[in-house]
Amino acid sequence: MIKPIDLSRLRTTSLYDRPSKVEIGDFSKPPKGGMSFKEFLETLPNMLASKDLREFSKAVAQARKERRHFILAMGAHVIKVGLNPIIISLMEKGIITAIAQNGACLVHDFELAAAGKTSEDVQASLGHGDFGNARETGEFLNECARFAHESGLGLGEAVGKALYQGDYPYKELSIAYNAYKFNIPLTVHVAMGTDIVHIHPSCDGAAIGAASHMDFRRFAALIAQLEGGVFANVGSAVLLPEVFLKALTLVRNLGHRVERIVTANFDFIRHYRPMTNVVHRPTLCGGRGFNFTGHHEIMIPLLAAMIMEELVTL
Numbered sequence: 001m002i003k004p005i006d007l008s009r010l011r012t013t014s015l016y017d018r019p020s021k022v023e024i025g026d027f028s029k030p031p032k033g034g035m036s037f038k039e040f041l042e043t044l045p046n047m048l049a050s051k052d053l054r055e056f057s058k059a060v061a062q063a064r065k066e067r068r069h070f071i072l073a074m075g076a077h078v079i080k081v082g083l084n085p086i087i088i089s090l091m092e093k094g095i096i097t098a099i100a101q102n103g104a105c106l107v108h109d110f111e112l113a114a115a116g117k118t119s120e121d122v123q124a125s126l127g128h129g130d131f132g133n134a135r136e137t138g139e140f141l142n143e144c145a146r147f148a149h150e151s152g153l154g155l156g157e158a159v160g161k162a163l164y165q166g167d168y169p170y171k172e173l174s175i176a177y178n179a180y181k182f183n184i185p186l187t188v189h190v191a192m193g194t195d196i197v198h199i200h201p202s203c204d205g206a207a208i209g210a211a212s213h214m215d216f217r218r219f220a221a222l223i224a225q226l227e228g229g230v231f232a233n234v235g236s237a238v239l240l241p242e243v244f245l246k247a248l249t250l251v252r253n254l255g256h257r258v259e260r261i262v263t264a265n266f267d268f269i270r271h272y273r274p275m276t277n278v279v280h281r282p283t284l285c286g287g288r289g290f291n292f293t294g295h296h297e298i299m300i301p302l303l304a305a306m307i308m309e310e311l312v313t314l
Helices: 037-043 048-065 084-092 103-115 124-126 135-152 156-164 174-182 206-222 239-253 270-284 296-313
Strands: 070-074 098-102 186-191 230-234 263-269 288-293
Touching: 037 048, 037 296, 048 070, 048 230, 048 263, 048 288, 048 296, 070 084, 070 239, 084 174, 084 296, 098 103, 098 174, 098 206, 098 239, 103 135, 103 156, 103 174, 103 186, 135 156, 135 206, 156 174, 156 186, 156 206, 174 186, 186 206, 186 239, 206 239, 230 239, 230 270, 239 270, 263 270, 270 288
Parallel strands: 070 098, 070 230, 098 186, 230 263, 263 288
Antiparallel strands: none
């Protein structure tokens, strides 16, 4: 039989002398009706993600005050949950200095500009083979890819230019249109076969590849200027984190110093790739990475408002 251990000789310490990670001075405060956004921020606990989001928004504001980059990488879900007006506002105010997107962003961005609606019911249309067959979307984006290839443009710029020059009733809500309008670099990084326009007969794979590779080179030129700046990945679990890492190693290989950077990932869950390629690896030389878990339609408006508040106080 095992004899129970003797507890009588346990060394104890004083609660009052022991260091503690939680103190009441960092607690939340109850909200009240009619408060300002600044007052609301003061009710948040000064802990964990709440504290990190304050620090990240302050890093963005500080970077822009110092005229450093704030580059936003985004997946298409950001568009599908209605965040274009907020992204465009941050572009117009000079807070976002460049945008990187996956190919699906162009699909939804164009459909919003042209028809004021997007995001078809995949479950309802896939069984009949009708998913992704929107004629106007395929023809427009594939023509933009050909134009980009022939003109030596990146895919993002070509789409923005076509929307800017065309008659599309809702183009004011297009990120590509506004990027061209405000002269903000928009790069688009396509994985062939992932977007509905790739199944259309008008698709020219060589043109898309050339235009997207041009955008990779333009994106790398932006990353070469990222020292002291901020990079955020919102809603891309694999593609854009990989593009970011490849661009970063390329510019470091070419002799550009990109070490003191702040990065963040925003998504519903913590994926391995963005945690590794956005938050951890790129910041090992002296930067800092953040990870925020939550719905884009809540987190991004909150972040935008916090950045605006930080800019007021700087």
